[in-house]
Amino acid sequence: MVRINDNYLKLRGSYLFSTIAKKVNTFVKENPDKEIIRLGIGDVTRPLTPSITDALHKTVDEMGKAETFRGYAPDLGYEFLRNAVSENDYKARGCDIAPDEIFISDGAKCDSGNIQEIFSVDNSIAVCDPVYPVYVDSNVMAGRGGEYNEITEGYSDIIYMPCVIENNFAPQLPAKVPDIIYLCFPNNPTGAVISKDELQKWVDYANENGSVIIFDAAYEAYIRTEGVPHSIYECKGARTCAIELHSFSKNAGFTGVRLGYTVIPKDLERGGVSLHRLWARRHSTKYNGAPYIVQRAGEAVYSKKGKKEIKGLVDYYMNNASYILDGLRGAGYTVSGGVDAPYIWLKTPEGMSSWEFFDHLLINANVVGTPGSGFGAHGEGYFRLTAFGSHENTKRAVDRIKAL
Amino acid sequence: MVRINDNYLKLRGSYLFSTIAKKVNTFVKENPDKEIIRLGIGDVTRPLTPSITDALHKTVDEMGKAETFRGYAPDLGYEFLRNAVSENDYKARGCDIAPDEIFISDGAKCDSGNIQEIFSVDNSIAVCDPVYPVYVDSNVMAGRGGEYNEITEGYSDIIYMPCVIENNFAPQLPAKVPDIIYLCFPNNPTGAVISKDELQKWVDYANENGSVIIFDAAYEAYIRTEGVPHSIYECKGARTCAIELHSFSKNAGFTGVRLGYTVIPKDLERGGVSLHRLWARRHSTKYNGAPYIVQRAGEAVYSKKGKKEIKGLVDYYMNNASYILDGLRGAGYTVSGGVDAPYIWLKTPEGMSSWEFFDHLLINANVVGTPGSGFGAHGEGYFRLTAFGSHENTKRAVDRIKAL
Numbered sequence: 173m174v175r176i177n178d179n180y181l182k183l184r185g186s187y188l189f190s191t192i193a194k195k196v197n198t199f200v201k202e203n204p205d206k207e208i209i210r211l212g213i214g215d216v217t218r219p220l221t222p223s224i225t226d227a228l229h230k231t232v233d234e235m236g237k238a239e240t241f242r243g244y245a246p247d248l249g250y251e252f253l254r255n256a257v258s259e260n261d262y263k264a265r266g267c268d269i270a271p272d273e274i275f276i277s278d279g280a281k282c283d284s285g286n287i288q289e290i291f292s293v294d295n296s297i298a299v300c301d302p303v304y305p306v307y308v309d310s311n312v313m314a315g316r317g318g319e320y321n322e323i324t325e326g327y328s329d330i331i332y333m334p335c336v337i338e339n340n341f342a343p344q345l346p347a348k349v350p351d352i353i354y355l356c357f358p359n360n361p362t363g364a365v366i367s368k369d370e371l372q373k374w375v376d377y378a379n380e381n382g383s384v385i386i387f388d389a390a391y392e393a394y395i396r397t398e399g400v401p402h403s404i405y406e407c408k409g410a411r412t413c414a415i416e417l418h419s420f421s422k423n424a425g426f427t428g429v430r431l432g433y434t435v436i437p438k439d440l441e442r443g444g445v446s447l448h449r450l451w452a453r454r455h456s457t458k459y460n461g462a463p464y465i466v467q468r469a470g471e472a473v474y475s476k477k478g479k480k481e482i483k484g485l486v487d488y489y490m491n492n493a494s495y496i497l498d499g500l501r502g503a504g505y506t507v508s509g510g511v512d513a514p515y516i517w518l519k520t521p522e523g524m525s526s527w528e529f530f531d532h533l534l535i536n537a538n539v540v541g542t543p544g545s546g547f548g549a550h551g552e553g554y555f556r557l558t559a560f561g562s563h564e565n566t567k568r569a570v571d572r573i574k575a576l
Numbered sequence: 577m578v579r580i581n582d583n584y585l586k587l588r589g590s591y592l593f594s595t596i597a598k599k600v601n602t603f604v605k606e607n608p609d610k611e612i613i614r615l616g617i618g619d620v621t622r623p624l625t626p627s628i629t630d631a632l633h634k635t636v637d638e639m640g641k642a643e644t645f646r647g648y649a650p651d652l653g654y655e656f657l658r659n660a661v662s663e664n665d666y667k668a669r670g671c672d673i674a675p676d677e678i679f680i681s682d683g684a685k686c687d688s689g690n691i692q693e694i695f696s697v698d699n700s701i702a703v704c705d706p707v708y709p710v711y712v713d714s715n716v717m718a719g720r721g722g723e724y725n726e727i728t729e730g731y732s733d734i735i736y737m738p739c740v741i742e743n744n745f746a747p748q749l750p751a752k753v754p755d756i757i758y759l760c761f762p763n764n765p766t767g768a769v770i771s772k773d774e775l776q777k778w779v780d781y782a783n784e785n786g787s788v789i790i791f792d793a794a795y796e797a798y799i800r801t802e803g804v805p806h807s808i809y810e811c812k813g814a815r816t817c818a819i820e821l822h823s824f825s826k827n828a829g830f831t832g833v834r835l836g837y838t839v840i841p842k843d844l845e846r847g848g849v850s851l852h853r854l855w856a857r858r859h860s861t862k863y864n865g866a867p868y869i870v871q872r873a874g875e876a877v878y879s880k881k882g883k884k885e886i887k888g889l890v891d892y893y894m895n896n897a898s899y900i901l902d903g904l905r906g907a908g909y910t911v912s913g914g915v916d917a918p919y920i921w922l923k924t925p926e927g928m929s930s931w932e933f934f935d936h937l938l939i940n941a942n943v944v945g946t947p948g949s950g951f952g953a954h955g956e957g958y959f960r961l962t963a964f965g966s967h968e969n970t971k972r973a974v975d976r977i978k979a980l
Contacts, residue, residue, distance in 0.1 A: 173786030174755045174846045175696035180854050190651065190860050215647035225640040228869070229633060235832070236629040238966070243619035243831040247594065278682055278834075278864075285862030289717070292579035309861045313693070351578045382577030427647040428639065428868045430682075442578045450584050456594050457713045458689030460682075464832045465632070466867060562642070 179315045182327075188305050188546040189213050195530075196540055209569040211496075211557045212540040214360065214514070216425040218488060218562075220469075221481035224424065227472035231465040245461030247452065249276020249433070253467045256474040257433060261418065267405035273437050273448065275455055276470075278462050280390050280419035280432040285310040286458075287386060287415060287434065290450040291352060298331035298350030300343050302361055302544055302551030304388070307354040325549035334550040335362055337519065341508065342366050345373065349381045355404075356388035358395060361547045361556040362517045363509015368401045375404065378413035382442065385414045390432075393423035393486050395512045411437040415447070422514065424473045424482050431462055431470045489514050492566040493559035499570035500557075514559040517544070529555050537572040583719045586731075592709050592950040593617050599934075600944055613973040615900075615961045616944040618764065618918070620829040622892060622966075624873075625885035628828065631876035635869040649865030651856065653680025653837070657871045660878040661837060665822070671809035677841050677852065679859055680874075682866050684794050684823035684836040689714040690862075691790060691819060691838065694854040695756060702735035702754035704747050706765055706948055706955030708792070711758040729953035738954045739766055741923070745912065746770050749777065753785045759808075760792035762799060765951045765960040766921045767913015772805045779808065782817035786846065789818040794836075797827035797890050799916045815841040819851070826918065828877045828886050835866055835874045893918050896970040897963035903974035904961075918963040921948070933959050941976040 185191060192212055200208060220228075234240035248254065254271035262269035277283050285306050288297075293315045299307050308330060311317055318329030326332050331350045333343035341364035343355070355374060358365045378385050387404040395402055404414045416435040420426035436448040462470075472478045493510040500507045506519040520529040526543035533539045533555075544554030561569065589595060596616055604612060624632075638644035652658065658675035666673035681687050689710050692701075697719045703711050712734065715721055722733030730736050735754045737747035745768035747759075759778060762769045782789050791808040799806055808818045820839040824830035840852040866874075876882045897914040904911045910923040924933040930947035937943045937959075948958030965973065 174699055174788045176846055176849050176851070176854060177694050177696050180694065180857060181849070183857065213648065217642070217645065217647070219642045219645040220636075220639045222640070225636050228636040228639075232624075232629050232632040232636065235624045235632075236626070238621070238623045241621065241623040241829075241832075243621070243829075244617070245832060281864040282862060290581050290584065292581050295578055306861060313858070313861070384578045425645075425647075428645075428649060428865075430864065430867045442580055445580050445585070447580070450580060453584060453587065454717070457710060457717070458686060460685040460834065461832075463834045463867065463870060465869075 177313070179313050179317070182312055182317055182320055183309055184320060188542070191546070192540065192542065196534065199534055206538045208538050208540060209561065209565045210540045211561050211566070211569055212542045214422070214558050214560060215427050216422065216560045218425055218485050220425055220429070221478070221485065223472045223475055223478035223481055224469050227469045228465055231468040235465065242464045245464055245467065247456045247461070248272065249274070249462065250464070250467045253470050256471050260474045262403065262405065265402060265406060267403050268411070269405055269435055269437065273435055275434045275436070275451060276462055276467060277432050277434060277459070278430040279421065280388065280417045281306060283417050283432055283434045284386070284388060286454070287417075287451070288314055288316070288352070289454060290447060291384075295351035296329065296331060297352045297354065298333055298346055299354045300335045300356070300359070301326070301332040301549060302335065302547030302554070303354070304356060304360050305547065332548065332550070335359070335364065336550055337506070337508070340364065341517070342370065345377050349383060351383055353378060353383055353385045354388070355385055356390070358391040358513035360391065361515055361542065361544065361551065363511070363513035363515035365395065365397065365400045365512045367399055368406055371401050371404060372407045375407040375410045375413060379409050383413065384440070384442065384447070386417065387414050388417045390417065390419040391422055391513050393482070394490065394514050396490070397512050400512055405435070411439045413440065415440070420470055420473060423486060425485055426469075429466055429469060431466050488563070489559045492561060492563060495566055496557055496559060496570055499574055503574045510559065516557045516559065518555050518557065520544075520553050520555050526552055526555055533573065536576055537569070539569045539572060581717070583717050583721070586716055586721055586724055587713060588724060592946070595950070596944065596946065600938065603938055610942045612942050612944060613965065613969045614944045615965050615970070615973055616946045618826070618962050618964060619831050620826065620964050622829055622889050624829055624833070625882070625889065627876045627879055627882035627885055628873050631873045632869055635872040639869065646868045649868055649871065651860045651865070652676065653678070653866065654868070654871045657875050660875050664878045666807065666809065669806060669810060671807050672815070673809055673839055673841065677839055679838045679840070679855060680866050680871060681836050681838060681863070682834040683825065684792065684821045685710060687821050687836055687838045688790070688792060690858065691821070691855070692718055692720070692756070693858060694851060695788075699755035700733065700735060701756045701758065702737055702750055703758045704739045704760070704763070705730070705736040705953060706739065706951030706958070707758070708760060708764050709951065736952065736954070739763070739768065740954055741910070741912070744768065745921070746774065749781050753787060755787055757782060757787055757789045758792070759789055760794070762795040762917035764795065765919055765946065765948065765955065767915070767917035767919035769799065769801065769804045769916045771803050772810055775805050775808060776811045779811040779814050779817060783813050787817065788844070788846065788851070790821065791818050792821045794821065794823040795826055795917050797886070798894065798918050800894070801916050804916055809839070815843040817844065819844070824874055824877060827890060829889055833870055833873060835870050892967070893963045896965060896967060899970055900961055900963060900974055903978055907978045914963065920961045920963065922959050922961065924948075924957050924959050930956055930959055937977065940980055941973070943973045943976060
C-alpha cells in the first residue's frame with residue numbers, strides 16, 4: 173500500500189497567493205459591478221518590450237525551419253545566455269562568476285523551491301520572518317520543518333529571524349547557528365535592503381560556521397541607493413558559502429515567460445563534495461532546460477537596446493512605488509520599502525490584523541494587497557502593496573485608500 | 577555545518593545522455609573531418625509546424641501589448657489548454673478525465689522526476705529493466721534506492737522487472753508487491769507495447785494491492801496497432817490507481833519548446849488523502865506555470881490544421897523507423913520496436929557489449945546510438961536507435977551500418 177509524504181499534511185492552509193485569489197474571485201462573483209485593482213501578487217503588468225518580442229519572433233522563425241530548428245537545450249542553459257549573465261550581472265560589477273557556474277532555469281520560484289533537495293534532510297534552516305513562503309514550504313515538504321506550533325505560528329525546527337520596524341527589517345545573526353540561511357535583498361515582502369557591510373557579516377558568519385546562504389536577488393534591478401549590493405558575490409568570501417538566485421520576472425517582465433538562473437560557484441564545497449556538481453546532477457536528471465526561444469529573449473535583455481527598455485520598465489514601476497509611498501505617508505500610514513524595491517510595506521491601522529485590513533481594503537476600496545501575516549508571524553500587523561500595477565490603477569488605488 | 581544529501585553520492589556515474597554527449601564531443605574534436613549522424617538521444621529534428629509557429633507569433637504580439645499582456649499563469653495551467661487536452665486526449669477516446677484533473681507543466685521529464693515527492697520515502701518502487709533513467713535516479717536521490725550492487729548492477733531497494741527478448745519486452749507482475757509501479761508504453765527504450773488486456777491486469781493488480789501506477793504515455797502518438805491503449809484510463813478502475821504523464825515533445829516536436837502534462841484523477845486517494853491535492857500543492861509551491869505563449873502553442877496542436885501537421889511529423893519519423901527496422905533486419909540483426917514507437921531496439925552482435933557496440937558504431941560508422949546497458953542491467957547486449965533523424969541521415973546511417 174502506497175504511503176503519502178506526510179510532511180505535506182504539516183503545511184498550513186494552501187499557498188498564500190492561491191488563498192488570496194480564491195477570496196478575490198468570490199468577491200468578484202458576488203460584486204460583479206465593482207472594479208478591482210490588484211496590488212497584491214508581485215505580478216508585472218507592463219508588456220514585453222520590443223527587443224524581447226523581436227528576439228522571440230526571430231527565434232520562432234528559426235524553430236520553424238529545419239536548418240535552424242533546435243531541440244533539447246544544453247543541461248546548464250545555452251552558452252550565449254550564460255555568457256551574457258556572467259558579463260553583465262557579474263564581471264561588470266567586479267564579481268568573479270564564470271559562465272559555467274550559472275544554471276539557467278525556468279524561474280527563481282522553481283529554483284528556490286528545489287535547491288533544498290541537494291542538502292540532507294537533517295539540516296536546520298533559518299529564514300527571515302516575514303518571508304517569501306516558498307523557502308519555508310519547500311523545506312516543510314522535505315521534512316525539515318518539524319511540527320507547526322499554533323501559538324508561535326511557526327514550525328518547531330525552523331529558525332525564524334524577526335524583521336520588524338524595531339530592527340529596520342534587517343535580520344540579526346542567529347544565536348543558534350543554522351545550516352542553511354535564506355536571505356532575500358531587496359526583500360520580499362518588506363522592500364528592505366541591507367548594505368554591503370551588513371551582508372559581509374552574514375558571509376563571514378556562514379564561512380566561520382560552515383553554513384550555506386541561499387541569496388535571492390530577484391529584485392536587484394530595483395536598487396537605486398549607492399552601496400547596496402546587487403549580488404552577494406560583491407562580498408569577500410561569498411564564493412565559498414553562497415548560492416544566488418536570479419529572476420527575469422521583475423526586471424524584464426517575464427512572469428508569464430519564465431526564465432531565471434542560479435549561481436553555484438565551483439569553490440562551494442561541504443563535506444568535500446561540490447554543491448555545483450550536485451545541482452548539475454539534479455538539473456540534468458529532473459529538468460530539461462528553458463525553451464530556446466525564451467533563452468534568446470533573455471539574451472536580448474542584455475543588449476544595449478534591451479537594457480534601456482528594461483530600465484524604462486523599472487523606472488515606470490518605481491514611479492508607482494514613490495506615488496504609493498508618498499500617498500500613504502500623507503494619509504498617515506507608517507510605510508517602508510519602495511525605495512530600492514517594488515514593494516511597499518505598511519503598518520495596518522491600530523487594532524486591525526493583516527487579514528482584517530485585507531478585507532477592509534477589498535470591500536471598501538476594492539483594492540487587493542497581501543496580508544503581512546501570510547508571510548509569517550512577524551508580518552502580522554503589516555500589509556504589502558506592490559508597485560507592479562499601471563500608473564492609472566496605482567494612482568486610483570492610492571486615492572481610494574486615502575479616501576477611506 | 578551543512579550536510580549534503582548523501583543519496584546523490586549513491587548515483588551511478590552521470591546521467592546517461594550527458595555521458596554520451598561527452599564521448600561524442602571528444603570523438604568530434606579528435607576527428608573533425610568525420611560527419612556524425614545522431615540517432616542516440618530521443619530528440620526530434622523536424623521544425624515546428626506552421627500552426628505552432630503561427631500561434632507563437634500571435635501570442636508574442638499579445639505579450640507585447642499592454643491590453644493583452646499576461647503575467648503568471650494559473651497554477652494548473654490555462655483552461656483553454658486543459659479543455660483541449662481533456663476533449664482530445666481523453667473524452668474523444670472514451671476516457672473520463674476532467675480539465676481540472678490535468679496539470680500543465682514544462683515537460684514530462686520534470687514531472688516524472690518530481691512526482692515521487694508526494695510519496696513517502698519508505699515506499700518501494702518497481703521499474704522495467706531496461707528503463708528511462710529518470711524514474712530510478714529521482715528515487716535514488718530521494719532515498720528510495722538503497723545501495724547500489726555492483727554484481728546485480730542495480731539498487732538494493734528497487735524492484736526490477738526484466739524486459740527481454742524472452743518475454744517479448746513485457747514486464748511480469750512482481751511477486752513482491754511494489755508500492756509504486758512505473759510503466760511506460762509505448763516503451764522507452766525498447767519500443768515495445770502491451771495490449772489493453774495486459775494493461776488491465778496491471779490496473780487490477782494495483783487496485784487489489786493499493787499500489788499506484790505512474791504511467792508514462794509520452795509516445796502514445798506513435799501507436800498504430802489496433803487495441804494498443806493510448807491512455808491507461810482506457811482500462812477499468814485506472815482512476816483509483818493511476819497517474820499519467822504526457823509530453824508534447826515527441827508528437828509535436830516540442831523538445832526545445834517544453835510542454836507536458838500530468839493527470840491525477842480526483843478519485844485517487846491513499847490513506848484517505850487525495851493525491852490530486854498533494855500534487856496541486858507541490859505545483860503551486862514549487863512551480864510557476866508553463867509560458868503563456870507555449871501553452872497557446874500547445875492548444876494549436878489540437879486544432880484541425882495542427883492535428884494534420886502533427887500526424888505528418890509522426891508519419892515522417894515512422895517512415896524512418898520502418899527503414900531502420902527493414903535495413904537492420906536485412907543485415908542480419910535481431911530487431912524489435914519501431915512499429916508503435918519511434919525506438920528500434922536491437923541485439924548487439926555476438927560477444928559485443930552495449931558500450932562496445934556504441935564505440936564500434938561511433939568509430940566505424942560515425943553513427944551515435946544509445947547503449948542498452950545505460951538503461952539497466954537487462955539492457956546489456958542491446959542497443960537503441962531512434963527514428964527522430966532526418967530521412968536522409970537515417971538512410972545514410974542505416975547504409976553505413978549495413979556496410980560494416
